[in-house]
Amino acid sequence: MAARTLFDKIWDDHVVETLPDGTSILYIDRHLVHEVTSPQAFEGLRLAGRKLRHPERTVAVVDHNVPTSDRSQPIEEADSRNQIETLERNVKEFGVPYFPLLSANQGIVHVVGPEQGISLPGMTIVCGDSHTSTHGALGSLAFGIGTSEVEHVMATQTILQRPAKNMRVNVEGTPGAGVSAKDIMLAIIGHIGTAGGTGHVIEFAGSAIRGLDMAGRMTICNMAIEAGARAGLVAPDETTFEYVRNRPFAPKGEGFEQAVAYWKTLASDDGAHFDREVTLRAEDIGPTLTWGTSPETVLAITDTVPDPAQETDEAVKAQLQRMLDYMGLEAGQKIAGTPVDVVFIGSCTNSRIEDLRMAAQVAAGRKVAPGVRAMIVPGSGNVKRQAEEEGLDRIFLDAGFEWREAGCSMCLGMNPDRLTPGQRCASTSNRNFEGRQGPGGRTHLLSPAMAAAAAVTGCLTDVRELA
Amino acid sequence: MEKFVTLSAIAAALPQANIDTDKIIPARFLKTTQRTGLGKHAFDAMRYLPDGAENPDFVLNQQPWRKAEILITYDNLGCGSSREHAPWALLDFGIRCVIAPSFADIFFNNCFKNGILPIRLPREVCDELMGDAQMGSNARLTVDLPRQVVIRPNGEEVPFEIDAFRKHLLLEGLDDIGQTLKHEATITTYEKRQDRDKSWLPTIHFD
Numbered sequence: 140m141a142a143r144t145l146f147d148k149i150w151d152d153h154v155v156e157t158l159p160d161g162t163s164i165l166y167i168d169r170h171l172v173h174e175v176t177s178p179q180a181f182e183g184l185r186l187a188g189r190k191l192r193h194p195e196r197t198v199a200v201v202d203h204n205v206p207t208s209d210r211s212q213p214i215e216e217a218d219s220r221n222q223i224e225t226l227e228r229n230v231k232e233f234g235v236p237y238f239p240l241l242s243a244n245q246g247i248v249h250v251v252g253p254e255q256g257i258s259l260p261g262m263t264i265v266c267g268d269s270h271t272s273t274h275g276a277l278g279s280l281a282f283g284i285g286t287s288e289v290e291h292v293m294a295t296q297t298i299l300q301r302p303a304k305n306m307r308v309n310v311e312g313t314p315g316a317g318v319s320a321k322d323i324m325l326a327i328i329g330h331i332g333t334a335g336g337t338g339h340v341i342e343f344a345g346s347a348i349r350g351l352d353m354a355g356r357m358t359i360c361n362m363a364i365e366a367g368a369r370a371g372l373v374a375p376d377e378t379t380f381e382y383v384r385n386r387p388f389a390p391k392g393e394g395f396e397q398a399v400a401y402w403k404t405l406a407s408d409d410g411a412h413f414d415r416e417v418t419l420r421a422e423d424i425g426p427t428l429t430w431g432t433s434p435e436t437v438l439a440i441t442d443t444v445p446d447p448a449q450e451t452d453e454a455v456k457a458q459l460q461r462m463l464d465y466m467g468l469e470a471g472q473k474i475a476g477t478p479v480d481v482v483f484i485g486s487c488t489n490s491r492i493e494d495l496r497m498a499a500q501v502a503a504g505r506k507v508a509p510g511v512r513a514m515i516v517p518g519s520g521n522v523k524r525q526a527e528e529e530g531l532d533r534i535f536l537d538a539g540f541e542w543r544e545a546g547c548s549m550c551l552g553m554n555p556d557r558l559t560p561g562q563r564c565a566s567t568s569n570r571n572f573e574g575r576q577g578p579g580g581r582t583h584l585l586s587p588a589m590a591a592a593a594a595v596t597g598c599l600t601d602v603r604e605l606a
Numbered sequence: 607m608e609k610f611v612t613l614s615a616i617a618a619a620l621p622q623a624n625i626d627t628d629k630i631i632p633a634r635f636l637k638t639t640q641r642t643g644l645g646k647h648a649f650d651a652m653r654y655l656p657d658g659a660e661n662p663d664f665v666l667n668q669q670p671w672r673k674a675e676i677l678i679t680y681d682n683l684g685c686g687s688s689r690e691h692a693p694w695a696l697l698d699f700g701i702r703c704v705i706a707p708s709f710a711d712i713f714f715n716n717c718f719k720n721g722i723l724p725i726r727l728p729r730e731v732c733d734e735l736m737g738d739a740q741m742g743s744n745a746r747l748t749v750d751l752p753r754q755v756v757i758r759p760n761g762e763e764v765p766f767e768i769d770a771f772r773k774h775l776l777l778e779g780l781d782d783i784g785q786t787l788k789h790e791a792t793i794t795t796y797e798k799r800q801d802r803d804k805s806w807l808p809t810i811h812f813d
Contacts, residue, residue, distance in 0.1 A: 364686075
């Protein structure tokens, strides 16, 4: 058989049938469901008199709308409450396993899946959420789908797809001080652009990727969608197997050994064909952040904001100027030293225990700068409990951070956690689009350590200066 | 789903790249449990001023483009979130066809599921069509799906590509769940093989 990539192997293993025009019916091993993109799908099933083909391959959780403050009180926002109650009625009616708001395991769907062993290597995983690419860190083919496709998966346990093209992004070498997975991924997106991966599945490889823990790999794959890719993947290896071992829903004993034997066969073959290949050196990447309203607008913290006058293409020039105006920045200014109003550490990109440890290391013994609101939103109830066992909550609370309940929170502001117009936020989330964190809000994407550095200095800061 | 066969309509130009789905429909409007009713929030931040009044400078607030059924943009239309609320909002506003040099993958798929035809055309052609769109109601574009051409006001025909299967579903207004369920026997066979070969694959049951 011809040499195949990791993507090719998972794809081939899940094709049920290929239709004459090249569209494949692809089998879906795991379907993750949340409250925002599912109500219309359940309603569609109901209207057509259909059921879930496999509720036992499906898991639902509430995350987007949930308050991250006191949960002993009813949810204040009526439409959020309605969406959550709708999910609760639907999972009951259709028999879907569900982590409710007050479950100890509740959290962001892309944190809960891997944490519980619900997402495993070699699987096909879908969810009505673009950041489903996160699960690709395990070596699974995981991608976001729309609500009509959610309904299609519920009814058929398959999806209609054409194969993606293969792209490999290699990051070689050893990252320097203050550089984490987030900095690496922002640098990659800056390099290939927000449409750089369109139509492709990106396999992340190279010694710097291999050297990342699973949380770091999840940060990388999470933002594959920000590079336009259908999915991100990292080949499963010993780091993966050790992570998966003993997770609540992972196979145990002999089943686990069989699974590992299979997972070991998935790595891309030598000589496998990639339609596109890009290589970066980890040593060239410093602490990195975004300055504009597209995730590709990245800078090293030591850099200056671009000047539209240097551009020749009129459309690009206008777009840069619009971003500067929206972000309240001057062409050519140094990005470091820009004052921030809010710091948000959380989201499916950076809310795992490893992320909180990196932030705590910077926050320890320091105080949040006067006038700055700094919030920590753990990715799941389990992350929160573990952080409390490690005493991280005390570090954050002593420094003046808010220590909140798990959810998507200010990444997209569907719950009350929102920026007000003009507020500038140092955020560990994944999108800096206009209005993403609240109408008129200004977002700088950066790592947990860089976010903590901004919190304690009150401005965008090179975290290496706080070492 | 409504069939899409031919469409002769006013086209609006939105000459921006990377129009993300947050821009098409911001997250705070996603709390609905319906597919309809989102049209009034489409392009909210561009369409309305901070006091809630219409922004007179925004093309979809101007005559005749308030009645546009075709939207033309630059690259990477629909990037970002997978929210199908984006095509739902466009459809509810009245848009049945979107034309751009490139689309984000999930948005592209979501359009087809809602009877919206996304057409990829080179940047230069999009520029020409945007020029046509400026002429407003004097310059309707016609999209002929069976023949796979966009017909410009000057009569020039611009061909476009589309997958045969997707074209069939659009022309017939077919729900693809029904199409897939015709292959149910094959799905069952696949599942039996998987149960045998990957018996370690866990199913999820809560007590």
